[in-house]
Amino acid sequence: MTRCENDRDVGRRTFLKSVGAAAAAVSVAGCSSGNDTSNGTDETTSTENSGGDDATPGGSGSESDEFAVDVTMGQMDSGLDPQDHAETNTNIIVSQAYEKLLDRDKDGSIVAGLATEWERVETGTARFTLREGVTFHDGDPLTSEDVAYSIRRIVFDDVGVASPQKNDLGSVEEVVAGDGEVTVHFSGLNPIVFQLFATNGEIVQQAWIEENSQDYVNRNANGTGPFELTTYDSMNEVVFEANEDYWGEPAAVDRLTLNASSESSTRVNRLLAEESDIVTNVPPQEVSRVQSSDVASVAPVPSTRVIFLQMRYDVEPFTSQQFRQAMNYAVDVESIVENVLNGFGTVTGQPTLEPFTGYNPDVDPYPYDPDTAEELVEESGFAGAEITLQTPIGRYLKDVEVAQAAANQIDSLSNVSCELEQREFSSLVQDVTTGKIEDKPAFNLLGWGNGEFDAAQTIIPLMTSDGALTILKNDEVDALVAKAQGEADPDERAALLQEANALVHDLAPWVFMHQQYSVYGVSDEVDWEPRADELVDPYTATRK
Amino acid sequence: MAGTSLGRFALKRSVQGIGVVWGVVTVVFALRFVTPGSPINAVAPLDATQATRQAIAAELGLDQPLYVQYGQYLFDLLRADMGYSYVKGQEVTTLVFAKLPATIELAVAATVVAIALSIPLGVLSATRRNQPVDYGATLFSLFGISTPNFWLGIMMILVLAVQFDVFNTSGRGVTVIEVAASLVGPAPFVATLLGWLSYITLPAIALGTYFTALITRLTRSGMLDELGKAYVRATRAKGVPETLVRYKHALRNTLIPVITVLGLQLGTLIGGAVITEAVFSWPGLGTLIIQSINLRDWPALQGSLVVIGVSFVVVNIAVDTVYGYLDPRVVYD
Numbered sequence: 001m002t003r004c005e006n007d008r009d010v011g012r013r014t015f016l017k018s019v020g021a022a023a024a025a026v027s028v029a030g031c032s033s034g035n036d037t038s039n040g041t042d043e044t045t046s047t048e049n050s051g052g053d054d055a056t057p058g059g060s061g062s063e064s065d066e067f068a069v070d071v072t073m074g075q076m077d078s079g080l081d082p083q084d085h086a087e088t089n090t091n092i093i094v095s096q097a098y099e100k101l102l103d104r105d106k107d108g109s110i111v112a113g114l115a116t117e118w119e120r121v122e123t124g125t126a127r128f129t130l131r132e133g134v135t136f137h138d139g140d141p142l143t144s145e146d147v148a149y150s151i152r153r154i155v156f157d158d159v160g161v162a163s164p165q166k167n168d169l170g171s172v173e174e175v176v177a178g179d180g181e182v183t184v185h186f187s188g189l190n191p192i193v194f195q196l197f198a199t200n201g202e203i204v205q206q207a208w209i210e211e212n213s214q215d216y217v218n219r220n221a222n223g224t225g226p227f228e229l230t231t232y233d234s235m236n237e238v239v240f241e242a243n244e245d246y247w248g249e250p251a252a253v254d255r256l257t258l259n260a261s262s263e264s265s266t267r268v269n270r271l272l273a274e275e276s277d278i279v280t281n282v283p284p285q286e287v288s289r290v291q292s293s294d295v296a297s298v299a300p301v302p303s304t305r306v307i308f309l310q311m312r313y314d315v316e317p318f319t320s321q322q323f324r325q326a327m328n329y330a331v332d333v334e335s336i337v338e339n340v341l342n343g344f345g346t347v348t349g350q351p352t353l354e355p356f357t358g359y360n361p362d363v364d365p366y367p368y369d370p371d372t373a374e375e376l377v378e379e380s381g382f383a384g385a386e387i388t389l390q391t392p393i394g395r396y397l398k399d400v401e402v403a404q405a406a407a408n409q410i411d412s413l414s415n416v417s418c419e420l421e422q423r424e425f426s427s428l429v430q431d432v433t434t435g436k437i438e439d440k441p442a443f444n445l446l447g448w449g450n451g452e453f454d455a456a457q458t459i460i461p462l463m464t465s466d467g468a469l470t471i472l473k474n475d476e477v478d479a480l481v482a483k484a485q486g487e488a489d490p491d492e493r494a495a496l497l498q499e500a501n502a503l504v505h506d507l508a509p510w511v512f513m514h515q516q517y518s519v520y521g522v523s524d525e526v527d528w529e530p531r532a533d534e535l536v537d538p539y540t541a542t543r544k
Numbered sequence: 545m546a547g548t549s550l551g552r553f554a555l556k557r558s559v560q561g562i563g564v565v566w567g568v569v570t571v572v573f574a575l576r577f578v579t580p581g582s583p584i585n586a587v588a589p590l591d592a593t594q595a596t597r598q599a600i601a602a603e604l605g606l607d608q609p610l611y612v613q614y615g616q617y618l619f620d621l622l623r624a625d626m627g628y629s630y631v632k633g634q635e636v637t638t639l640v641f642a643k644l645p646a647t648i649e650l651a652v653a654a655t656v657v658a659i660a661l662s663i664p665l666g667v668l669s670a671t672r673r674n675q676p677v678d679y680g681a682t683l684f685s686l687f688g689i690s691t692p693n694f695w696l697g698i699m700m701i702l703v704l705a706v707q708f709d710v711f712n713t714s715g716r717g718v719t720v721i722e723v724a725a726s727l728v729g730p731a732p733f734v735a736t737l738l739g740w741l742s743y744i745t746l747p748a749i750a751l752g753t754y755f756t757a758l759i760t761r762l763t764r765s766g767m768l769d770e771l772g773k774a775y776v777r778a779t780r781a782k783g784v785p786e787t788l789v790r791y792k793h794a795l796r797n798t799l800i801p802v803i804t805v806l807g808l809q810l811g812t813l814i815g816g817a818v819i820t821e822a823v824f825s826w827p828g829l830g831t832l833i834i835q836s837i838n839l840r841d842w843p844a845l846q847g848s849l850v851v852i853g854v855s856f857v858v859v860n861i862a863v864d865t866v867y868g869y870l871d872p873r874v875v876y877d
Contacts, residue, residue, distance in 0.1 A: 075835070078586070079632040086589040161633075162599035164588040218633040234632065234639055235835065236716065236827030261714055261825040262834070265698060269713040273706050426581030426840055433585060435594045448590075461591035468591040 068255040069526060069538050072267045072276040076235045076260040079218030082202035083154050086164040088449070092536045093258055094202065096240050097137070098223035101128050101147065101182075102198035106531045106540075108304070108355055108453045110198040114142065114224060115182075118194055123488065124186045126193045132180070134247045136205045137221070137228045148177035149206035151184060160209065168200035189486055191493055192454050195357075199451040199533070226251045226539045235260075252542045268521060271296045277523040278536060284342035284398065290521045300344055301530040303518040305449040306353055306458070307345075307396055309389060309406060309511035312471045315442040317382030324508040326376035328366035330413055331406045335368070337514050340401045345514035350501040351448075351458045353515050355532070358455025358484075358497025363505045365512060374413050383415040390444040392425040397516055403445045406511065432469060440471060447516060451533050455497040456484060463509060472509040554865055561857035568853040569621065569846060573614055576842045583630040586839035604630050617846070626847035631839045636847035639832065644851055647828030649720050650820070651813035653744050654752030655806060662756045663802070666763020670771065671790060681760055688757025697750035697823040704746065712743050714825035720744075747824040751817055755809050759802060766798035800871050807863030811856035 077090040082098040085091070103113040115128035134142040153160040155172040170190040176183045186193065208222045221229040226248065227240035237259040242251040259276075261267050268286045270276035272293050282290060282298055290298050311318035311327065318324055337345040349365030352358050377383055387410070391403035403420055410418035431441055450457045461467040464478050477500060484496035505512070520530045528541040583604065584597050592600075601607045605616070620627055626636035669681035705713040718740040726736035770776060771794050779789050814829075821830030829848050836845035 077632075078839070079629075079634055081633055084587075084633055086587065086592075157599050162596070162603040164592060164596065164600060166596045166599075167591070167593060168589075214628070214633050215635045215638070233827065234634060234642060235831055259715060259825070263823060263825070266701070266714050266823065266825055269701050269706050270715075273709060273713045275713055275715075424581070426585060426838065429585045429590065430581050433590055433592075433597075468593055 066254045067252055067543050068257070069253045069278065069541055070257045070259070070270075070276045071536055071538060072270050072279045073258065073260045073536075074262055074264075074267070074281050076258075077238065080221050080229075080232065080238075081161070081214070081217045082204060082223070083150070083163045083165060084161045084218070088534050089260070092534075093238050094221070094223075095225070095535055096227040096256060096258075096538070097221040097225045097229055098202035098204065099225050100197065100199075100201050100203065102194060104198050104453075104531075104533060106529055106537075108532050110194055113198075114147070114203055118197070120193065120488075121183070123189055125183060126186075126190070126197075127181055127183045128197075129181045131247060134224050135245055136208070136224055137243060138205070138208065139245075140205060140207070142203070142205075142224055144177035144180060144182050146206050147182045147203055148175045149209075150203045151175045151182070151201060153204070153209070154201060161214070165200055169196050189488060191485055191487060191490075192357075192452060192456065195452045195454050195457075227253075227256055251539045253538050256538050271521040271523065274523065277526045278528060278538070278541075279521040280518070280536065281397070282519045282521045284340075284344060284519075287342060287344075287519065294524075296521050296523050298519055299522045299528075299530050300517045300519045301532055302346060302353075303449070303516050304353065304356075304451055304453065304533050305396075305447050305516040306348055306351065307399075307402065307445065307447045307513040307516055308348075308351070309403075309443065309445050309513060310462070310471045311509060311511070312437065312440060312442045313473060313509060314437065317380065317385040317387065318442060320380035320382060321507060322376045323380040323382050323385070324511075325366070325506075326373040326380065326413075326416075327410060327511045328508050329369045329373035329376065330410045330416070331511050331513075332368035332409055333365065333513055336402055336405045340398050340405055341514070341517075344397070344517035344519055346517075348512045348515055350505045350512065351463065351510065352455040352497070352501050353450070356450065356453045356455055356458075357490075357494050358501060360498040360501040360505075362498075363502050366508075370409075370413060374415055377413065377415045385415075386417045386419075387443055388419045388421050390421045390423050390428060390441045392428050392445065393422050395425040396445075396447040397519075399445060399447075402513065406445075406513070435468075437470065437473075445513075449534065455501060456481060459497070459500055459504065460485075463504060472507065474503075474507060476503055477507070550865065550869075554861060557857075557861045557864060561854075561861060564857055565850060565853045568849055569618070570614075572842075572846045572849050573617065576840070577610065579840070581840045583840040583842065586631045586841065617843075621850070626850070627843040629836075629841055629844040631836075631841040632844070636843045639844060640829065640847040640851050643827060643829045643832050643848075645719070645721075646716055646826060647814055647817055647821070647830065648855075650744065650747055650751060650817055650826055650828060651810055653748035654755065654813055654817075655810055657748045657752035658755040658759055658809070659806065661752075662759035663763050663799075665756075666760045666798075667767055667790070667795060669760065669764040670767030673768065678764075681764065685757040685760045688753045688760075691753065693750045693754060694819045694823050696753055697746065697820060700746045700750060701823075710742075711746050714823075715743060716827055717743050747820050747826050750823070751813060751820040755806075755813070758809075759805065762802055762805060763798055766801060767794055770794040770797050800867070804863055804867050807859055807866070811859035814852055814855050814859075 073089050073092060075089045077093045078085050078087060080094055082094040100113045101115040102118060103111050105111050114131050114134060116131050117129040119127055121127045130142065130144055130147060136142065151169065151172060152175050154163045154165050155169055170193060171187040172184055173187050174185040203224065205222055209217060219232050219234065226243050226246045228243045229238065230241050231239035237257055240256040242254050244250055261270065264281060264283045264286060267279040268282060268290060271279045271290065272295060274295055287298050290296055311324050313319060333347045337343060337347060347365045350360055350363045389403055389407045391399055393400055400422055407418045407420040410416055428444065431439060432444065432446065434440060448458055448462060459481055461469050463470055463472045464481055465473045480496055480500040480503065484493045484500065487493040487496060518530060518534055522528055525544055526541050527544045528538065531537060584600050587600055588597055605613060617627065624637065626640065628634065629636055629639055632639065665681045669678045672678050701713050705711045718736060720740060723736050723740045725731070726733045776789060776794055779793055817828060818830035818833055820826065821828050822834055829852065832844060833848045836848065
């Protein structure tokens with residue numbers, strides 16, 4: 001044996017020996033870790049480092065007077081740039097730090113935001129008077145230039161990003177910054193300008209945006225809102241603290257943590273283990289578990305989202321109005337709401353929800369009447385039709401189960417057979433959003449959120465000839481909506497939209513399903529009421 | 545001579561590894577063109593006009609020809625630039641490397657759980673063959689191999705976190721770095737350590753159970769094999785105490801294939817933690833991968849898979865190298 005081989009041999013043995021020793025040591029540690037850890041949670045509550053705090057966020061400040069609130073959502077943000085996203089979870093997070101010119105209360109009514117006064121100065125021109133004494137989190141004052149820049153950044157492609165919110169403020173032509181006010185000129189009347197500005201258009205600081213990279217803006221925040229960002233851990237958690245220099249009353253919540261779990265059972269477990277104070281989207285099957293606990297309860301609220309089965313007007317058998325109406329008679333929506341959604345839904349009969357402008361109170365939902373459905377199918381000439389309902393998986397509350405129930409009920413008609421096709425949402429939505437109607441699915445379940453609380457924001461994209469998602473072309477609907485959008489008198493406009501809703505009910509381009517509820521789980525230690533618009537506002541939360 | 549051979553082997557495997565990673569990149573890049581769904585729908589609202597969609601596509605570079613996108617991506621990758629996430633607008637390199645430590649931590653913890661339980665159990669099982677301990681270990685192995693880790697995770701959360709409040713249900717409140725820092729920093733070490741354990745124990749057990757069962761079986765069969773060999777009989781004949789026969793001679797030889805499997809599994813665990821991470825909301829690469837797939841965020845997905853691919857290749861090369869070092873009968877060529 002050479003010296004070299006000898007060394008190598010010793011090294012190998014030593015290594016194996018040490019592995020064996022390590023295994024034994026770890027084994028001993030492993031045996032005792034259970035007991036140690038059982039004390040760990042209690043120990044952690046008194047830890048002052050971040051981990052210790054996180055161990056009991058639901059304690060709502062049990063270790064001190066600090067009022068900490070933990071919110072668990074279904075998904076984290078897609079970056080913190082308030083103008084470069086278009087989805088609810090990101091909106092929930094950025095809305096803690098950024099504000100709009102106008103805002104909404106929990107019921108959806110317009111209230112002042114960074115603007116204290118707003119008026120239409122002439123057709124197609126709106127003026128906002130800015131609130132005085134507002135500062136960004138970095139201490140700089142809010143200026144009218146910042147507001148003008150923010151609007152331009154959203155609507156003009158050559159300013160900053162190609163914002164997905166481009167169409168959310170109406171057809172803006174020009175933005176003029178004045179002395180303590182901002183004037184916005186539109187290419188048309190823009191009859192719902194203030195509804196749009198109450199839902200969209202977060203205000204950023206021009207200098208801060210221009211000085212920093214896109215990556216930086218997506219990881220940091222410098223708004224005027226009631227909470228200041230302290231920690232951004234992408235896809236894990238976002239931590240805010242109360243903005244003591246807030247123009248309004250400072251938040252009662254001292255520290256706000258937002259995190260997410262895509263698993264609804266994990267969200268509920270966090271709530272029941274008192275790790276979280278507010279959790280979003282509690283599914284119906286978990287409601288009883290929350291309600292029977294002694295630490296939390298559910299807080300349902302009708303949302304601004306309507307669920308429907310849309311039928312393409314140009315594909316047989318949906319070319320027939322009678323057949324489309326038959327589908328409405330064939331589906332027992334009331335039973336689906338009661339049995340599949342545990343009552344967390346309201347049956348609809350028109351595309352517009354009850355609190356919205358343009359809702360028609362005289363339009364009743366289609367009753368469940370399979371006999372009438374079969375008669376209408378016969379009259380339509382499409383008896384024996386075979387149709388397929390496409391549904392996304394997991395996008396909306398119990399979407400697959402709802403679609404299954406509807407498809408079964410249609411299939412139980414003697415003269416129609418209906419199959420269900422489950423599709424991943426990204427795949428389905430690619431077909432739904434194609435610019436050509438002929439590429440869209442013939443029959444599919446979809447949901448539509450309408451944060452502007454206005455009938456036109458549903459009917460225009462989904463049911464007018466030029467709508468981005470339309471499955472209907474009807475001159476009467478087009479004319480009514482066009483007339484409404486050119487009508488300056490709010491009452492006249494609402495009447496036109498009501499007429500459009502009645503017409504759409506009869507045309508039946510959808511099987512009108514239900515208004516989805518947002519169901520939150522809320523800790524008994526926190527006093528907080530949910531909002532209709534799917535946002536979460538811990539600013540209004542107080543300690544019980 | 546051996547060193548040269550080892551070096552040549554490592555170099556050869558590294559070149560092969562680069563080929564594997566390039567293959568991963570290419571396959572994932574190609575997937576985006578055969579998978580329905582567009583990242584624009586994750587960025588734009590459903591009712592965005594076609595003009596808005598085109599503007600976003602141009603900004604994301606999606607309007608470029610396929611070969612330009614592919615070439616640009618490879619070129620950037622060579623400069624360690626994995627581009628920008630379509631959805632988050634953040635640098636993928638930062639995003640991925642911010643998530644990687646959590647996944648590695650979980651994978652290592654699961655491996656530690658596997659080692660801590662399986663080797664003693666395997667040895668006990670082999671040395672007490674056909675006794676209650678052996679039956680128990682065999683039953684445990686069967687349970688571990690046949691139980692889906694997501695189900696085990698959910699059950700453990702319900703019982704140990706919600707019902708008995710021993711552990712945290714989810715998340716990663718304390719990192720192992722913070723535990724290490726508490727040794728020298730102002731934070732109390734014991735409390736930080738216990739805080740860390742309260743988060744990592746359940747996901748580590750959920751992820752490690754399958755491998756625990758696998759290695760228990762491997763150790764048991766290895767030990768039985770070794771204990772029946774002539775050299776063991778010879779050591780016993782020499783009058784060596786039974787403890788030394790088992791642990792100094794038989795176990796040591798059993799550990800060689802066990803270490804190989806453990807090393808390979810570490811790579812598998814890094815890539816395989818996706819479901820466990822989802823159940824425990826563990827903020828690692830798995831969470832990033834799921835979200836990237838759902839939102840068609842191709843740069844973020846590619847970045848994650850490249851890092852996992854590289855990790856797997858590196859661990860494999862390291863294990864192969866160490867294996868040869870441990871077993872002189874292995875010849876590199």
